[in-house]
Structures are given as C-alpha cells and as structure tokens.
Amino acid sequence: MPHRRHVAAVIAAFALLLPTxxxxxxxxxxxxxxxxxxxxxxxxxxVAHAMNRRGDVPFRTGQGGAGVWNAVTGExxxxxxxxxxxxxxxxxxxxxxxxxSGQGVVLWGADGTVTTPGLPEGETSADTARLGEDGTxxxxxxxxxxxxxxxxxxxxxxxxxxxxxxGFQHLSGPNDGSYASALNDKxxxxxxxxxxxxxxxxxxxxxxxxxxxxGTTRTWLHDINNAGVAVGGQIRPDGVSAAVRWGAPDAxxxxxxxxxxxxxxxxxxxxxxxxxxxxxxxxxxxxxxxVWDPHGAPHRLDSMLDLPExxxxxxxxxNDHNQLLLRVYDTAAGRMSTLVVQLR
Numbered sequence: 001m002p003h004r005r006h007v008a009a010v011i012a013a014f015a016l017l018l019p020t021x022x023x024x025x026x027x028x029x030x031x032x033x034x035x036x037x038x039x040x041x042x043x044x045x046x047v048a049h050a051m052n053r054r055g056d057v058p059f060r061t062g063q064g065g066a067g068v069w070n071a072v073t074g075e076x077x078x079x080x081x082x083x084x085x086x087x088x089x090x091x092x093x094x095x096x097x098x099x100x101s102g103q104g105v106v107l108w109g110a111d112g113t114v115t116t117p118g119l120p121e122g123e124t125s126a127d128t129a130r131l132g133e134d135g136t137x138x139x140x141x142x143x144x145x146x147x148x149x150x151x152x153x154x155x156x157x158x159x160x161x162x163x164x165x166x167g168f169q170h171l172s173g174p175n176d177g178s179y180a181s182a183l184n185d186k187x188x189x190x191x192x193x194x195x196x197x198x199x200x201x202x203x204x205x206x207x208x209x210x211x212x213x214x215g216t217t218r219t220w221l222h223d224i225n226n227a228g229v230a231v232g233g234q235i236r237p238d239g240v241s242a243a244v245r246w247g248a249p250d251a252x253x254x255x256x257x258x259x260x261x262x263x264x265x266x267x268x269x270x271x272x273x274x275x276x277x278x279x280x281x282x283x284x285x286x287x288x289x290x291v292w293d294p295h296g297a298p299h300r301l302d303s304m305l306d307l308p309e310x311x312x313x314x315x316x317x318x319n320d321h322n323q324l325l326l327r328v329y330d331t332a333a334g335r336m337s338t339l340v341v342q343l344r
Contacts, residue, residue, distance in 0.1 A: 033299060033303075033304070034291070034293060034299055034304060034343050034344065035304055035305075035343075035344055036301070036304045036305040036324065036341040036342065036343050036344070037305075037341060037342055037344065038305075038307075038339055038340075038341050039055070039071045039072060039323065039339075039340045039341060039342050040055075040069075040070075040071035040072065040074060040339070040340050041337055041338070041339050042057065042059065042069050042071075042337065042338040042339075043335075043337055043338075044059045044060070044061060044062070044069075044338070045062065045336065046059060046060035046061075046086060047059040047060075047338045048087050048088050048089060048090065048098075049088075049316040049317060049325070050088065050089040050090055050130075050316070050317050050325070051071075051090070051316075051317045051319050051323065051325045051340065052090045052091060052092045052094075052319060053092050053319045053320045053321055054070065054072075054092065055070055055071040055072045055319065055321070055323055055340060056068050056069070056070050056090055056094065057069050057070075057071065057090070057325060057338065057340070058079075058087030058088070058089070058090045058096045058098070059087065059338075060085075060086050060087060064083065064084065065078060065079075065081060066078070066079040066080075066081075066082065066085055066086075066087050066096070066098065066108070067079055068087075068090065068094070068096065071323070071340030072340075079096060079108045079112075080108060080112055080113075080114050082098075082100060082106050082108075082114060083100075084100055084101045084103075085098045085099070085100040085106045086098050086099055086100070087108075088128050088129050088130070089129060089130045089131040090131065091110075091131050091132075091133055092133060093110045093133075094110040095107065095108065095109055095110050095131065096108040096131075097129045097130070097131040097137060098129065099126040099127065099128060099129055100116075100126070101125070102124070102125065103116065103118070103119075103126075104116065104117065104118040104119035104123075104125075104126045104141070105117040105118060105119070105126050105129050105137065105139055105162070117137070117162055117167075117168075119141060120139070120141050120158070120160050120168040120170070121168070122143060123141035123142060123143050123158070124142070124143045124144070125141065125142050125143070126139055126140070126141045127140040127141065127142055127157065128140050130182060130183055132183050132184065132185045132186075132187060133185035134185055134186070134187060135163065135164060136161060136162070136163055136183060136187045136202075137160075137161070137162040137163075138159065138160075138161060138162075138180060138182070138183045138189050139159070139160045139161075139162055139168070140157055140158075140159055140160075140180070141157070141158060141159075141160060142155050142156060142157040142158070142174075143155075143156055144156070156173070156174035156175060157173055157174055158170060158171075158172065158173035158174050159171045159172050159173050159178065159179075159180035159189070159191070161183075161187070161189060161200070161202075163187075171189060171200050172191075172193060172200070176193065176194075177193055177194045177195070178191065178192065178193040178194075178198070179191045179192055179193075179220075180200070181221065181222050181223065182221075182222060182223045182224065182266075183224075184224045184225060184226050184228075185226050186202070186226060187201075187202040188200070188201055188202065188224055188228070190221035190222070190223065190224045190230055190232075191220070191221055192218075192219070192220040192221060192232075193206070195217070195218040195219075195220075196208045196209065196218070196219055197209030197219035197220050197221040197230070197232055197246070197249075198221065199221065199224065199230070199249070207249050208249065209221060209230065209232075209246055209249045209250075209252065210249065210250050210252055211234045211236075211244075211252060212234060212236075212242075212244055212252040212253065212254040213236060213237060213254075214237070215236075215237035216234050216235065216236060216237065217235045217237070218234060218235040219232065219233070219234045219235075219244070219252075220232045220233055220234075221246075222263070222264060222265045222266065222275075223264075223265065223266045223267050224267070225267050225268060225269055226269060227269070228248070229245065229246065229247055229267055229271070230245075230246040230267075231243070231244065231245050231246070231264035231265070231266070231267045231273050231275070232244055232246075232263065232264055233262075233263035233264060233275075234252070234254070236254075236261075240260070240261040241261045241262070241263055241278075242254050242255070242257065242261050242262065242263070243255040243257060243261075243262045243263050243264040243273075243275050243277075243292070244264065245264065245267070245273065245292075245296070253296070255273070255292050255296055255298065256292075256296060256297065256298050257277045257278070257290075257298055258277050258278070258279060258298070258300075260277070260278040260279065260280070260281055261277075261278045262275055262276050262277035262278055262287065262290065262298075263275050263276060264292070265315065266315070266317060266318050267318075268318045268319060268320050268322065269320040270294060270320060270322065271293075271294035272291060272292070272293060272294060272318060272322055272343070273291065273292040274289070274290070274291050274292075274315040274317075274318050274324065275289075275290060275291075275292070275315075276288060276289055276290060277290045277298055277300065279300075288300055288301065288302060288312075289301040289302075289312050289313075289314060289315045289326075291304075291315070291318075291324070291343070301315065301324075301326075304343075305341060307328065309330050309332065309333075310328040310329055310330040310331075310337065311328065311329055311331070312326050312327070312328050313327045313328065313329050313336070314326070314327045321342075322342065322343040322344075323340055323341065323342055323343070324340065324341045324342075324343065325338065325339075325340055326338070326339040326340070326341060
C-alpha cells in the first residue's frame with residue numbers, strides 16, 4: 001500500500017506538469033481553425049485590387065465616375081471627376097492613385113485635390129499604379145513599337161518609381177525579363193528579374209532572393225510588408241510551384257500546402273498570407289484561394305467561408321485588420337462581385 005500511494009503521488013505530480021487541452025490547442029496543431037464572415041458587398045465592375053486598413057476600396061462606377069466604398073459602414077463617396085480615370089490603389093489616409101487612358105497617373109489627395117504626375121518620358125500609357133504610405137508610387141507604363149519593317153506593333157512595358165521630389169525613376173524593363181509587383185511603405189519594390197525574386201531598394205540597389213532548396217530553378221516575389229517579410233513562390237527541383245515566405249533574402253521558408261503546390265500573393269503586418277493552393281494533379285491544374293496563418297498553416301477559403309451563391313475567384317488584398325478583398329463570380333447571374341470578409 002505505501003508503494004502504491006507513492007506511485008499515485010508521482011503520477012499526480014507529473015500530471016500537473018502536462019499542458020491542459022486548452023494550452024495544447026493554443027500551441028499545437030489543434031489550434032482552432034480560422035473562420036470568415038462577409039462584411040460587405042460591392043456590385044461594380046471596375047474595382048481596384050486594393051483596400052486600406054480602414055476597409056476602404058476604390059472603384060469606378062458604370063457611368064465612369066471614381067469613388068471609394070467602405071465595407072464596414074457601407075458608405076460610398078465620390079472622388080473629383082477625372083474623365084476616364086481608373087482608381088488602382090488607396091492609402092490609409094484616403095489618398096487614391098489611378099491611371100487615365102493616354103494621360104498617365106492621377107492622384108486624388110485626402111482633401112479631394114487632384115494632381116497628375118502624368119507619364120514617364122517615352123511612354124504612351126500607364127497600365128497600373130500602386131501607392132505607398134510615404135507617397136511613393138510604383139507605376140507600370142508602356143509604349144508600342146515595331147521590331148522590323150512591316151511587323152505587327154508590340155507592347156513594351158517598363159516599371160518606374162515616382163516620388164513628388166524626384167519624379168519618375170526607371171526601375172526595370174522593357175524586355176529584360178523583369179516584373180515589378182508591389183511596394184511597401186518604405187519604398188521597397190518587389191517582383192522578379194531573370195527568373196529570380198528581386199527587390200529594388202530606394203537607394204538604387206537590387207537584392208536577389210534564393211530558393212528554399214538546392215536546385216530551385218525560379219523564384220518570384222509578389223508582396224513585401226513593412227517589416228521586410230516577402231512572399232511569392234518558387235519552382236522546386238521536382239518542377240512543382242510552391243508558396244514561399246522570406247524573412248530575409250537568404251532565408252526562404254516553403255509554406256505548407258495540400259501536397260500539390262501553390263503560391264503566396266500578399267502578406268499583412270500580422271503575418272497572415274494570402275495565395276492559392278493546387279488541389280488537383282491533372283494536366284490542367286485547379287487552384288483555390290487560401291490563407292496561411294502566422295504559424296504557417298494553410299487554410300482553404302472554401303472551408304472557411306459559406307457563400308449563398310457564387311465562387312471565390314481570387315483574394316485581391318488583405319489589410320492589417322485581417323480583412324480580405326475577394327472577387328466572387330456568380331455563374332447563374334453571370335456577374336462578378338467584390339466582397340470584403342473578416343477573418344476571425
């Protein structure tokens with residue numbers, strides 16, 4: 001009997017050292033799965049692929065007017081009329097940038113004033129513009145050329161950084177294997193050049209990003225947050241495209257998926273990442289929108305969000321309040337809608 005009481009006491013003491021079920025749920029693989037609820041819906045065809053931290057989304061009405069919609073309040077406000085201007089990005093203080101056919105870049109100030117940076121020299125069209133909180137713009141601009149007599153016109157696209165004090169500064173292109181995708185609020189632009197993830201820094205230097213395994217044939221960057229954490233993808237040695245998170249250019253971490261690959265598209269200040277995961281191994285790949293939580297666990301959006309109708313085509317942005325900007329297509333109605341949903 002004394003021996004049994006001693007064993008029982010040891011077991012009881014050891015049990016006090018074990019984590020509770022609640023603690024295990026916090027720290028282990030059994031963390032509660034995130035859910036998502038719809039905050040608001042916008043029925044307009046020309047909606048920017050951008051949202052600020054307040055939930056404001058810029059758009060253009062069917063009549064051609066530019067405006068801003070807030071998903072939380074439902075409020076819509078008109079921007080100063082600039083004919084044929086298409087809003088493409090928005091800052092937290094309400095500044096909006098857009099492009100105007102044949103005229104170049106347009107800026108709507110938080111006070112409603114309009115300025116027109118225009119076009120880089122030699123370009124005839126601004127295709128899109130992104131806006132950093134410090135006022136830096138990332139602009140994709142293009143012109144047409146004919147490479148040989150009697151040939152068909154071709155489009156040459158280049159990428160520029162614009163600041164009020166310096167104007168347009170050429171970053172890359174045309175025809176040099178580069179693409180600039182996004183910028184953060186410190187003026188760092190990311191994308192790829194020559195099949196390698198690349199960052200263009202404000203001081204004019206370029207930084208290359210490595211793959212997560214020897215033999216990686218391609219890397220690319222889609223976004224970078226203000227902490228310098230970048231996301232994008234890579235082609236692994238086995239030929240599969242995989243989502244990657246870079247804590248530094250030489251510190252890649254392949255993100256988990258469903259075993260068939262994927263890619264990452266955006267990251268917010270809290271470390272949440274959006275992108276896609278491949279769900280079929282067929283010749284014609286099927287990919288679905290997904291998010292990765294700050295621990296790196298993937299979550300398919302179709303298992304988090306119940307929509308009465310329509311299919312989520314893409315996650316266009318995520319803000320620092322974990323709100324997602326979604327593009328949803330209703331096959332029966334034959335129309336595209338824009339939704340903002342809240343992760344929780």
